[in-house]
Amino acid sequence: MESILSINNLTKKFGYLTAVKDLTFDIKKGNVYGILGPNGSGKSTTLGIVLNVVNKTSGSFNWFDGKVSTHNALKKVGAIIERPNFYPYMTAAQNLKLVCRIKGVEPAKIEEKLELVGLLDRKNHKFSTYSLGMKQRLAIASALLNDPEILILDEPTNGLDPQGIHQIRQIIKEIAATGTTILLASHMLDEVEKVCSHVVVLRKGEKLYSGRVDEMIASHGFFELKSQQHEALLKVLEEDPIFGTISVENELIKVILLEPMDASSFNRLMFDKGIVLSHLVKRKESLEEQFLQLTDNNNDQKLQSN
Amino acid sequence: MLRLLKLELQKLLLNRASKILIFISFILPFFVIILSSLRINFFGLFVLELGHYGLFNFPIVWHITTFFAAQFKFFFAIVVVSMIGNEYSNKTIKQNLIDGLSKKEFILSKFYTIVFFSAVATVLIFIICLSIGLYYSSISEVALIFRETEFLLAYFVKLVGFFSLCLFLGMLVKRSAFALAFLFMLFIVEWILYGLMAWKLDENTADRIQNFFPLKSMWKLIDQPFQRIAISKMPDSKALIYDFAVHWYEVAIVLGWTAIFIFLSYRLLKQRDL
Numbered sequence: 001m002e003s004i005l006s007i008n009n010l011t012k013k014f015g016y017l018t019a020v021k022d023l024t025f026d027i028k029k030g031n032v033y034g035i036l037g038p039n040g041s042g043k044s045t046t047l048g049i050v051l052n053v054v055n056k057t058s059g060s061f062n063w064f065d066g067k068v069s070t071h072n073a074l075k076k077v078g079a080i081i082e083r084p085n086f087y088p089y090m091t092a093a094q095n096l097k098l099v100c101r102i103k104g105v106e107p108a109k110i111e112e113k114l115e116l117v118g119l120l121d122r123k124n125h126k127f128s129t130y131s132l133g134m135k136q137r138l139a140i141a142s143a144l145l146n147d148p149e150i151l152i153l154d155e156p157t158n159g160l161d162p163q164g165i166h167q168i169r170q171i172i173k174e175i176a177a178t179g180t181t182i183l184l185a186s187h188m189l190d191e192v193e194k195v196c197s198h199v200v201v202l203r204k205g206e207k208l209y210s211g212r213v214d215e216m217i218a219s220h221g222f223f224e225l226k227s228q229q230h231e232a233l234l235k236v237l238e239e240d241p242i243f244g245t246i247s248v249e250n251e252l253i254k255v256i257l258l259e260p261m262d263a264s265s266f267n268r269l270m271f272d273k274g275i276v277l278s279h280l281v282k283r284k285e286s287l288e289e290q291f292l293q294l295t296d297n298n299n300d301q302k303l304q305s306n
Numbered sequence: 307m308l309r310l311l312k313l314e315l316q317k318l319l320l321n322r323a324s325k326i327l328i329f330i331s332f333i334l335p336f337f338v339i340i341l342s343s344l345r346i347n348f349f350g351l352f353v354l355e356l357g358h359y360g361l362f363n364f365p366i367v368w369h370i371t372t373f374f375a376a377q378f379k380f381f382f383a384i385v386v387v388s389m390i391g392n393e394y395s396n397k398t399i400k401q402n403l404i405d406g407l408s409k410k411e412f413i414l415s416k417f418y419t420i421v422f423f424s425a426v427a428t429v430l431i432f433i434i435c436l437s438i439g440l441y442y443s444s445i446s447e448v449a450l451i452f453r454e455t456e457f458l459l460a461y462f463v464k465l466v467g468f469f470s471l472c473l474f475l476g477m478l479v480k481r482s483a484f485a486l487a488f489l490f491m492l493f494i495v496e497w498i499l500y501g502l503m504a505w506k507l508d509e510n511t512a513d514r515i516q517n518f519f520p521l522k523s524m525w526k527l528i529d530q531p532f533q534r535i536a537i538s539k540m541p542d543s544k545a546l547i548y549d550f551a552v553h554w555y556e557v558a559i560v561l562g563w564t565a566i567f568i569f570l571s572y573r574l575l576k577q578r579d580l
Contacts, residue, residue: 048579052404052409053404053579053580054580055576055577055579071403071406071408071411074405075405075406079404081400081401081404083397085396085398086396086398086401087320087321087392087398088396089320089321089322090320094316094320097316098313098317101309101312101313101316102406103406104309142405
């Protein structure tokens with residue numbers, strides 16, 4: 001498959017702080033990628049480097065198999081970083097015309113893109129009069145002006161109200177449906193889970209996971225358990241190799257399965273051991289729990305047992 | 307090149323504050339020059355007509371008008387520093403680069419704009435000088451009229467050099483007000499250095515070295531015309547004679563500074579994380 005962006009051993013240091021550490025991943029055409037990580041994990045820095053606004057310390061990155069220079073490649077890219085940045089004294093249409101001039105495309109698409117994000121009736125209003133949600137939508141329209149091969153979105157719903165978040169997500173889904181490659185950086189897991197097919201998880205600038213979202217979620221799930229014989233239950237769980245990490249939250253025991261097992265056979269097993277359960281639920285982890293696990297495992301185990 | 311110039315002109319001309327400043331920086335000097343060339347009757351007490359003193363005769367008119375018009379460059383200097391300051395405060399510099407403008411193109415678009423406005427100012431001053439001169443002088447020989455038009459070249463180079471300095475200061479400190487403060491500080495520093503050199507060495511050497519400083523070298527391009535006016539009134543006073551001509555090395559020094567400032571602005575932007 002055609003490679004759009006490949007990043008090899010990329011490292012960025014700000015003084016003593018290493019913001020991105022030896023990062024390597026590939027973006028292939030046609031997929032929707034998520035970069036997932038808590039605040040300060042190096043998402044924006046990574047995007048800043050490939051977008052030519054942050055200088056890398058070492059490593060390399062290539063746009064479109066390295067056939068074009070970075071700033072020419074960016075003309076085929078649409079990107080929004082953190083907050084929408086436009087000239088406050090210009091109207092929406094004037095701002096977009098300026099972007100057309102930079103990208104070297106005809107201004108014919110301005111109206112079409114404004115319509116897509118629902119701002120056509122406000123096109124002659126100054127940018128400074130826009131609400132944050134409208135500014136963010138204008139930024140998306142601007143990023144789409146050149147019908148980009150890849151759309152890069154950095155925290156596109158950050159700071160928006162629920163209605164604004166819904167509008168932006170709807171627009172992203174519509175764009176994804178047209179087959180445009182999307183790279184979405186976010187710390188909101190449901191966002192990535194809903195939109196993306198592939199995910200790269202970062203923590204403190206290091207890659208923890210990269211691959212398909214559904215493979216990342218593919219675990220055997222976990223049980224939530226309660227019993228009068230709390231200690232005995234814990235002992236049984238600890239001795240059996242089927243069970244992974246055990247955590248306790250106010251009497252509620254959470255145990256992760258390392259092999260498939262359904263609730264009724266678990267119940268039978270416990271009954272055989274002479275333990276009566278007062279509470280038994282089998283659940284699959286959401287991406288959020290997976291994510292917290294991934295990011296916490298290397299950090300501290302305490303969070304889980306709290 | 308045209309694309310970059312158009313880009314910057316759109317940014318400037320849609321901004322009301324810079325539009326007004328550009329307007330002032332162009333209209334004010336010409337208004338002053340034209341007004342001073344008129345016959346002004348002070349309530350019947352006396353009549354002031356500067357033209358009568360021979361100030362608007364060829365070729366001295368080129369010297370005098372370029373000298374005075376250059377004093378109004380400060381208005382456009384505000385435009386130059388604010389066109390950098392605004393890009394930083396709106397973070398549009400970041401967006402411009404993300405949209406596919408290279409860092410080199412960004413600096414070039416600013417530089418082209420500076421050259422463009424300096425050229426427009428030079429053309430305008432040429433037209434005004436020519437019409438005032440033709441009105442006041444009796445000379446009609448073309449060779450005499452266009453003598454000393456090198457002052458126009460000096461005027462153009464002086465503007466480009468000064469605005470390039472402003473561009474660099476804007477890139478350096480990112481904020482318009484601080485950049486202007488820096489400009490003022492540079493002025494003071496140059497004079498302190500001059501004072502030190504005059505004290506440690508001798509005044510002559512200090513003078514010669516000071517002519518290489520950025521602000522002084524720009525000032526030196528068009529020497530003050532007052533002494534020259536005095537000489538024209540008192541032709542036999544030898545003490546007043548001085549070198550007021552535009553020399554090629556003076557132009558070269560300022561062009562050198564211009565190149566340095568533009569290059570440094572580029573280097574600064576290239577190394578900076580936005």
